[in-house]
Amino acid sequence: MASVQSEKPNPTAAFRQPSSNIGKTFRVRGVPRSWSEDDLQSFLEDKACSEPNIGSLANEVHGRTKTATLTFQHNSSQLQEILTVKKLKIPLHLLSKKPTRAANLVFDYDFSGITTLYAPPPQDHRVDLLAISGLGGHAFGSFKERSGEHMWLRDALPYDITGEDGDKPGVPISRIMIHGYESSLQDCDSFQNLEDIGTSFHSSLRSMAIAGSFRPIILVAHSLGGLIVKETLISLSNSDDEEDQKLLRAVYGIAFFGVPHDGMDIQSLISIVGNGPNRFLLESIGNHGSQILSIYQREFPKTLGGQGESKVICFYETLKSPTAKKDETDKWKMTGPVAVLVSKSSATHCRPWENGQQYICAINRTHSEMVKFSSEDSEYEKVLGRLQSLVREAGKVQEAREALVAQKRM
Template sequence: MADIQSKIKQVGLTQVYSSKDPTVDIVFVHGLNGHPYSTWASKSGNNVFWPVDLLPEILESKRVRLLTYGYNAGVHAFTDGTSNDRIHHHAETLASSLAANRSLRECLERPIIFVCHSLGGLVVKRALIQCENVTSEKIEHLRSIYVSTYGILFLGTPHNGSDVAKWGLLLQNICSAVLPKRFIETSPHLIGALRTNNETLQNINSLFAEMMGRFHIYFFHETRSTDVKGTRELIVDENSAAPYVEGVERMGIEADHSTMCKFDSENAPGYEAVAEALLRYSRDAPEIISHRWLEEKNTRAIKRKAKAQEIFDGAFGGADVSIGRSMPDLRTAGTTQLLPSSSASSITLRDYEIEEPSDSYSMNRNF
């Protein structure tokens, strides 16, 4: 286990397991004050790191690759002031790192499943929002993260709440659960920062709600309270961690906020549900994502064809010029020669000639 722990990078992606010729990538993203190893490792004496020690046996029949993602998850990354930039930065780095990792291995179209703990879910949401909004052909590889994502498991991630003060209290409680008590006591300015101006977090959830129907999602919520300043309470309660949403699975895990993502054996509360969801998602994802990529490629080709047509229309002053249609041979038109004699007698943008999407892959198909 020490070898695994020393291998995992604190910042960035680390591949911790891979079967031969994997067909699915599963990415683990920790939350506030978390770590790509310790967040997923049990605190008991056997120190089980379940993504490596338990999960591969369950997923043995599937070809998967498991990765952890680490980032500077200090409390200020989720408070206001510079928080807007920091959450955006973490999300942007996650998307860029994952796209680069997959591009180097020529697997940009491989399905992705995210496993997120706590506020790490907000980083994943923000990354998907950014990738979905990519329109430039120059950075289409980033959009691949959005197209390839099949499922997301959220463990203790807050998903709703419109009251800014309540957001502040929630963040304060999360800090109390994951940070040393002495840190909270010696940082009085932190409380004020947490209680105000957290619209960034609300906006992320609002924007993600518009696209979440695209993904297979499982909400997990804690059922054991945490000691917060002498009183015991749920850090992220059921209403926030697992709201009722049509088509979304939900379940409680008999653990507190910090330990709900740490499984020391296959008998640990919640482990079988998490493992079964990952097994099911890994089984179903390749076919669905392959269909989405067919749609994506057709959509991109149609856009490029339209763009090329627009360029040609402008270049020829609105003349009747369409892509794939032969131009008149100007060398025999009885006028001044406009094309060199070596030129072809037609102008055809063959790079943009495509077939329209077949009915079986209609753009309106809902996957």
């Protein structure tokens, strides 16, 4: 669980308090592929009368446009109007050619679906890393340092995963993506279950397969996100669809962060959801013999082949987390008594042959903080080393898998 509060604000309050948009990370989709960061910056400065800080600008998976992540330095009436409408039309003379449909910049802060944070040039692209956040989290905010702007998946990892000697030494080789979904706890109207959320994640993965540009895939999953990964991979393994099988063969490694394979402590969280429609989702991941978790434990080890054909690394928290408690204004805050939300045994109980030290790693953080790293963070260095090893191994295993498939077709 990332937090009861996330990057997603109250949309009404956002425009009652002009300063609330400042420092908030927005996603801007629909950026023309011909545009550079300078092009986007000058366009937004002119239209919004506010200077943007652009954190990333990358080609999207579908290949039609680019997506940016950015913050604004100060407010203006023009900016408020744009963020209220959430669209900004691009004049035809600023496009490289006449579009086949209306061209707009689309603003949001929910980050639903896939967002590409970094994409290397096609000739350097060797691996895909796709991250998915946890319960009550936010696709972008969950991986951003607390009270800071550093988002390690965007600001550090692309430049730390580079080619080896003889193969693009020192050159970034990984496309970095995040996947967002609705997982809020308080005042939530969604009654989706793990299968429903897994279906959405499945669709996002298929968009990569259909675009035909994917490479060996490394999945990074926090908390509930890891169960969604397991649900999706089980679904892929049970499918005889060609695109699904391509995706399954492409997945080599997974980094699970505080994933409740055997359940988590949901006692304080139940009070937040009450009898809301999302109560069933929460109860399904509790540590009281959940049937769905038992099914995942039985079926997941079969999805990616046997020992040596893939690799799963499990990270576990070693600091207790504050639990949910109402404050003096009757709002839920994570200020209650501390507890271990996901135990070491639950977080590391994944595949039976991966129980050695090379497959598990302690992160000296709380459940929420274990995927939030600052610049020059020693805990990040632990994670980086494990991810680098997954990337190195992924290419070799992928080549062997494809060769075996080709041999079977002959």
